Amino acid sequence: MDDGNDNDDRNKTNMLEENETMRVLAENVAFYAGERVTVMGWAYHVREMGQVTFIVLRDRSGTVQVVWENAVERVKEESVIRVDGTVRQDARAPGGYEIYALQMEVLAGPCDRLPFGLNGPAPGLDTMLRHRAFSIRRPDVAAVFAMQAEMVHAFRSFLRQQGFTEISTPKIVAAGTEGGAELFSVRYFDKMAYLAQSPQFYKQMMVGAGYERVFEVGKAYRAETHDTSRHLNEYLSLDLEMGFIKDENDLMDLENALLEYMMNYLAETCTKFLDTLRVKLSSVGKIPRMRLSEVQAILEKMGKSSPEGNLDPEGERLISKYVRESLQSEWLFITHYPASKRPVYAMPDADNPGLTRSFDLLFRGLEVTTGGQRIHQYHMLVANMRKFGLNPEEFEFYLDIFKYGMPPHGGLAIGAERLTMQICGLANIREASLFPRDRDRLVP
Amino acid sequence: MDDGNDNDDRNKTNMLEENETMRVLAENVAFYAGERVTVMGWAYHVREMGQVTFIVLRDRSGTVQVVWENAVERVKEESVIRVDGTVRQDARAPGGYEIYALQMEVLAGPCDRLPFGLNGPAPGLDTMLRHRAFSIRRPDVAAVFAMQAEMVHAFRSFLRQQGFTEISTPKIVAAGTEGGAELFSVRYFDKMAYLAQSPQFYKQMMVGAGYERVFEVGKAYRAETHDTSRHLNEYLSLDLEMGFIKDENDLMDLENALLEYMMNYLAETCTKFLDTLRVKLSSVGKIPRMRLSEVQAILEKMGKSSPEGNLDPEGERLISKYVRESLQSEWLFITHYPASKRPVYAMPDADNPGLTRSFDLLFRGLEVTTGGQRIHQYHMLVANMRKFGLNPEEFEFYLDIFKYGMPPHGGLAIGAERLTMQICGLANIREASLFPRDRDRLVP
Numbered sequence: 034m035d036d037g038n039d040n041d042d043r044n045k046t047n048m049l050e051e052n053e054t055m056r057v058l059a060e061n062v063a064f065y066a067g068e069r070v071t072v073m074g075w076a077y078h079v080r081e082m083g084q085v086t087f088i089v090l091r092d093r094s095g096t097v098q099v100v101w102e103n104a105v106e107r108v109k110e111e112s113v114i115r116v117d118g119t120v121r122q123d124a125r126a127p128g129g130y131e132i133y134a135l136q137m138e139v140l141a142g143p144c145d146r147l148p149f150g151l152n153g154p155a156p157g158l159d160t161m162l163r164h165r166a167f168s169i170r171r172p173d174v175a176a177v178f179a180m181q182a183e184m185v186h187a188f189r190s191f192l193r194q195q196g197f198t199e200i201s202t203p204k205i206v207a208a209g210t211e212g213g214a215e216l217f218s219v220r221y222f223d224k225m226a227y228l229a230q231s232p233q234f235y236k237q238m239m240v241g242a243g244y245e246r247v248f249e250v251g252k253a254y255r256a257e258t259h260d261t262s263r264h265l266n267e268y269l270s271l272d273l274e275m276g277f278i279k280d281e282n283d284l285m286d287l288e289n290a291l292l293e294y295m296m297n298y299l300a301e302t303c304t305k306f307l308d309t310l311r312v313k314l315s316s317v318g319k320i321p322r323m324r325l326s327e328v329q330a331i332l333e334k335m336g337k338s339s340p341e342g343n344l345d346p347e348g349e350r351l352i353s354k355y356v357r358e359s360l361q362s363e364w365l366f367i368t369h370y371p372a373s374k375r376p377v378y379a380m381p382d383a384d385n386p387g388l389t390r391s392f393d394l395l396f397r398g399l400e401v402t403t404g405g406q407r408i409h410q411y412h413m414l415v416a417n418m419r420k421f422g423l424n425p426e427e428f429e430f431y432l433d434i435f436k437y438g439m440p441p442h443g444g445l446a447i448g449a450e451r452l453t454m455q456i457c458g459l460a461n462i463r464e465a466s467l468f469p470r471d472r473d474r475l476v477p
Numbered sequence: 478m479d480d481g482n483d484n485d486d487r488n489k490t491n492m493l494e495e496n497e498t499m500r501v502l503a504e505n506v507a508f509y510a511g512e513r514v515t516v517m518g519w520a521y522h523v524r525e526m527g528q529v530t531f532i533v534l535r536d537r538s539g540t541v542q543v544v545w546e547n548a549v550e551r552v553k554e555e556s557v558i559r560v561d562g563t564v565r566q567d568a569r570a571p572g573g574y575e576i577y578a579l580q581m582e583v584l585a586g587p588c589d590r591l592p593f594g595l596n597g598p599a600p601g602l603d604t605m606l607r608h609r610a611f612s613i614r615r616p617d618v619a620a621v622f623a624m625q626a627e628m629v630h631a632f633r634s635f636l637r638q639q640g641f642t643e644i645s646t647p648k649i650v651a652a653g654t655e656g657g658a659e660l661f662s663v664r665y666f667d668k669m670a671y672l673a674q675s676p677q678f679y680k681q682m683m684v685g686a687g688y689e690r691v692f693e694v695g696k697a698y699r700a701e702t703h704d705t706s707r708h709l710n711e712y713l714s715l716d717l718e719m720g721f722i723k724d725e726n727d728l729m730d731l732e733n734a735l736l737e738y739m740m741n742y743l744a745e746t747c748t749k750f751l752d753t754l755r756v757k758l759s760s761v762g763k764i765p766r767m768r769l770s771e772v773q774a775i776l777e778k779m780g781k782s783s784p785e786g787n788l789d790p791e792g793e794r795l796i797s798k799y800v801r802e803s804l805q806s807e808w809l810f811i812t813h814y815p816a817s818k819r820p821v822y823a824m825p826d827a828d829n830p831g832l833t834r835s836f837d838l839l840f841r842g843l844e845v846t847t848g849g850q851r852i853h854q855y856h857m858l859v860a861n862m863r864k865f866g867l868n869p870e871e872f873e874f875y876l877d878i879f880k881y882g883m884p885p886h887g888g889l890a891i892g893a894e895r896l897t898m899q900i901c902g903l904a905n906i907r908e909a910s911l912f913p914r915d916r917d918r919l920v921p
Contacts, residue, residue: 056721058640073721075687075882093640093689113882144855145880166878169686179688182643186633196502196537199626201713201893203912204648204696205661205672207919217649219672220662222702226919228649228663235912238921242613243519244623245537252648252696258666269645277500277517411588430921434610436589438519438557449645468647468679475651475670477682477874 060094063130065120072097072132073140075170076112078152089127090116091170095305098126101134111151111170113141158461165468165477176306178467180299181453183306185250187298188271188447191291197246197273202235204228204252208427215256217266228254231446233378234431236274237407240442241434248273250449260472262461263346263399265450267470274444281380281390281406284443285322285366288394288402292364293317299456310457315363320394321356322366328352342374350398365395370405377421378414380406380443390443397455404445411435504538507574509564516541516576517584519614520556522596533571534560535614539749542575550583555595555614557585602905609912609921620750622911624743625897627750629694631742632715632891635735641690641717646679648672648696652871659700661710672698675890677822678875680718681851684886685878692717694893704916706905707790707843709894711914718888725824725834725850728887729766729810732838732846736808737761743900754901759807764838765800766810772796786818794842809839814849821865822858824850824887834887841899848889855879 057070074092081087081104088099088108099116101108108114117136122129148164149156151171161168169175189199206229209216217228232249239247253270278284293316299307300314307314329339332348335355339348344367356365369388372381379389391405408414414435418425425432453465463469468477501514518536525531525548532543532552543560545552552558561580566573592608593600595615605612613619633643650673653660661672676693683691697714722728737760743751744758751758773783776792779799783792788811800809813832816825823833835849852858858879859869869876897909907913912921 073884091687093642093687111882113884140884141853141882143881147881148877164877166682166686167881169683169688175687178644179642185643185645186637189630193630198537198623199629200622200911201629201696203711203914205698205711205914205919218664221919222700222916224919238610239613239911242610243535243537243619244613252645254649256666267647267649409585433592433608433921437587437591437611438555438585440517440557440584467644467683470647470649472666475649475665475668477877 058094059090059092059097062097062120062132063128066122066130067120069117069119069135070132071115071117072099073115074113076108076110076114079108079110081107088114088116090114090132091172097128098131099134099137100131101137104137106137106139108137108139109142111143111147112139114139158463162463162469162474163477169467172309174464176309177453177457177459177465180303180306180310180457181449181465183299183303184295184453184456185269185271185449187295188291189248189250190298191294192246192248192273195246195287197248197275198239198244200232200236200239200244200247200249201251202229202232202239202249204254207430217254217256230255231270232272233376234428236272236444237378237442238431238434240274240276240444241437241439245276245440246274253446258472262463263451263454265462265466265469265471268451268466269449271447271449271452272444273446274442276440276442278406278441278443281368281392281404281443284404284406284445285320285368285392288404288445288447289317289320292320312457314456317364318362320364320366321360321362322368322392323356324369325367325371326369328367331355342371346399349395349400353395353398363397366392367395368392375405377417377423378407380408392445394445396452399451399455401451401455402445402447404443406441406443409435409439409441411439502538503534503536503541506541506564506576507572510566510574511564513561513563513579514576515559515561516543517559518557520552520554520558523552523554525551532558532560534558534576535616540616541572542570543578543581544575545578545581548581550581552581552583553586555587555591556583558583602907606907606913606918607921613911616753618908620753621897621901621903621909624747624750624754624901625893625909627743627747628739628897628900629713629715629893631739632735633692633694634742635738636690636692636717639690639731641692641719642683642688644676644680644683644688644691644693645695646673646676646683646693648698651874661698661700674699675714676716677820678872680716680888681822681886682875682878684718684720684888685881685883689720689884690718697890702916706907707895707898709906709910709913709915712895712910713893715891715893715896716888717890718886720884720886722850722885722887725812725836725848725887728848728850728889729764729812729836732848732889733761733764736764756901758900761808762806764808764810765804765806766812766836767800768813769811769815770813772811775799786815790843793839793844797839797842807841810836811839812836819849821861821867822851824852836889838889840896843895843899845895845899846889846891848887850885850887853879853883853885855883 074090076088077091078089086101086104089096090099115138116134118132118134121133123131205226209230219226231253236247249272296314296317356362370391372389375389375391379391382388382390393400394402415425450462450465454462518534520532521535522533530545530548533540534543559582560578562576562578565577567575649670653674663670675697680691693716740758740761800806814835816833819833819835823835826832826834837844838846862869894906894909898906
């Protein structure tokens with residue numbers, strides 16, 4: 034490729050499947066047997082056998098074989114090509130159909146050695162992430178994010194059906210929601226601000242604003258310095274909040290139905306991606322619920338101790354294994370966390386002093402959700418803030434709506450990358466983020 | 478309301494319309510004439526007439542009148558109430574049906590004087606924004622964001638139908654995409670980073686990664702210090718990018734069809750909100766396209782001069798008025814902007830030296846979209862960076878994918894708040910953002 038002189042080529046390319054030159058996607062060529070079509074995409078694999086060049090063309094839908102006799106130029110792998118040709122049925126071709134090329138045009142050839150081959154085994158994670166856009170050309174990587182997009186779509190669809198309104202709340206905020214020092218600071222003109230750790234306060238405010246049921250798909254930020262396979266510093270949070278609940282059980286009922294819908298939707302619509310990833314999805318069923326103290330007692334019997342009021346990653350894996358074997362579930366709700374380990378807004382459980390109406394959800398050994406009922410009474414919330422050492426005056430913007438009639442409510446958040454990771458069986462959460470942000474990674 | 482003692486009430490509330498106590502939404506009471514139902518929501522308006530209290534109850538669906546004889550307590554406005562009662566047809570009731578209360582329970586009463594009344598005229602914008610969650614209880618404010626949610630939904634639906642994949646790209650970045658100093662800086666561990674001005678580089682990379690057609694609904698940040706009625710420092714950007722285009726006309730064709738779909742979708746599904754807002758939506762039709770030079774010449778004839786290679790807000794309003802009157806269109810594509818006024822990645826127009834294959838879209842006098850074809854040739858892009866005084870080495874993460882076969886491509890971005898503002902006829906863009914961020918506003 035050279036500067037300037039490929040402007041001429043541009044006018045020969047086209048966009049829509051519907052237009053005059055009839056671009057056909059790879060997955061649809063079988064419908065055009067005997068007809069002349071145009072295909073466009075990347076030269077995924079190129080083999081020269083004597084006078085004949087075989088090119089596997091890859092586009093956004095999949096691949097199709099192109100047969101080019103008496104090639105006038107060499108086509109390098111990963112060139113962007115446009116092929117006009119005739120669709121032929123041929124049992125030897127992958128998929129049973131191939132395109133006999135009549136015209137071949139290279140729209141953009143690679144101008145450097147490829148960082149790694151796309152057909153063979155993948156290089157290490159670091160190389161994959163460094164050349165992120167290139168590595169996504171691997172169908173087994175592309176499938177992860179295509180599936181993720183459908184997963185998020187299913188999240189939205191279900192909640193819209195249930196009367197939820199989608200919201201978009203600020204990510205530059207004046208104060209953290211989860212406490213702690215894990216905040217990224219932003220220079221906001223002459224003030225100091227932070228990146229939102231979650232839309233917690235805002236989604237609660239929107240329940241009180243009268244929408245009752247809201248959800249948000251947005252970024253959340255945690256300035257955690259530790260470098261693990263299951264933490265990202267910027268992640269996609271699938272948040273929901275709803276009013277007029279009885280207690281946290283309503284939320285678990287909702288999430289159970291939501292996940293059932295999402296997994297069934299993926300199983301039905303993403304067979305291509307799931308096959309590429311060699312993933313099997315099973316029905317969610319009725320998710321078991323166990324108290325944290327019960328979980329800790331089971332682990333104790335297995336010789337595994339737990340941190341106070343919580344589980345560690347090893348504990349999460351062990352209890353998931355136990356539940357899979359004894360209750361045939363890949364999912365587990367853990368309930369009744371102590372107030373000392375939950376945020377200031379967690380609703381105390383009046384029947385179990387010291388505990389809260391909160392829960393976590395484990396999936397295949399990893400926490401993918403935190404949720405619970407929230408305090409909706411203004412005076413109780415102010416008192417709890419004081420107990421937590423927070424100054425209620427700094428949270429006036431949040432407390433404001435609690436003064437004017439706030440319904441009983443609660444919500445939850447699902448980490449999109451964590452759920453993706455567990456669905457796809459990925460070893461590292463960075464593989465579930467298009468452009469992961471971690472301790473050392475700001476590019477690409 | 479007091480601390481603690483309202484836990485008992487909680488167990489009497491409920492969540493799902495489907496469950497045993499049969500909560501019915503206000504908009505659906507007519508279907509239950511003669512039956513006993515439960516309604517829950519806010520006491521929007523309370524009138525006491527002798528022994529009878531009339532309460533207009535507001536929930537997420539709308540309002541319904543409740544008639545309570547021999548009330549045992551006074552219900553304050555904006556209390557959260559639960560009413561068990563019988564649905565009666567009564568021509569005098571708004572909507573023709575009302576609920577004759579058998580039981581009334583206050584789930585959460587206001588514990589402070591309301592900042593302003595919700596039934597009368599709205600207070601000033603500043604007060605409305607200070608008590609944002611409360612002001613959204615006004616149906617005319619709630620309708621804006623309910624409509625906005627549907628608008629974004631329609632954007633997604635159309636693009637999914639056209640084979641686009643939704644992506645989520647990082648908002649913490651190492652370098653700006655649009656140049657200039659209008660970047661918010663973030664302390665990222667021991668490095669300096671920035672908030673993304675747009676997903677521009679990332680969406681282009683995803684086209685090259687093989688998805689071909691991608692879109693993103695995400696936050697974008699501009700550290701502009703000026704305080705106008707049409708700028709926000711954090712806004713919701715509706716972005717798309719697509720490969721294998723012929724030129725910028727393909728993008729305008731797509732956006733024309735997209736907007737037609739979105740406006741028709743709103744006109745069909747949001748009649749309730751549009752009526753509340755007193756908004757009429759007309760069909761988009763074929764959007765006229767005019768060159769910038771042509772627009773400037775028309776303005777010149779009207780005695781209005783323009784800044785070099787651009788329009789000012791007054792010019793945008795005047796040309797929109799002209800086009801509405803002469804071409805009966807509320808929309809206008811302006812094309813052929815000079816390279817000197819467009820970003821480094823804008824595709825030069827080989828037929829018109831010095832100009833680019835870019836465009837803006839005006840709607841009712843305001844720019845709501847910027848778009849165009851991008852440079853897809855690696856060497857041309859590197860050369861252009863140098864011409865713009867940028868160091869290509871700093872953009873290696875972006876340039877990487879251009880080395881390995883990048884199809885001709887382009888895209889556009891729609892400012893969600895701007896489009897909302899113009900659809901709803903709002904005077905200030907802050908009214909189109911749930912929690913606007915501007916020069917002085919970090920809370921709520």
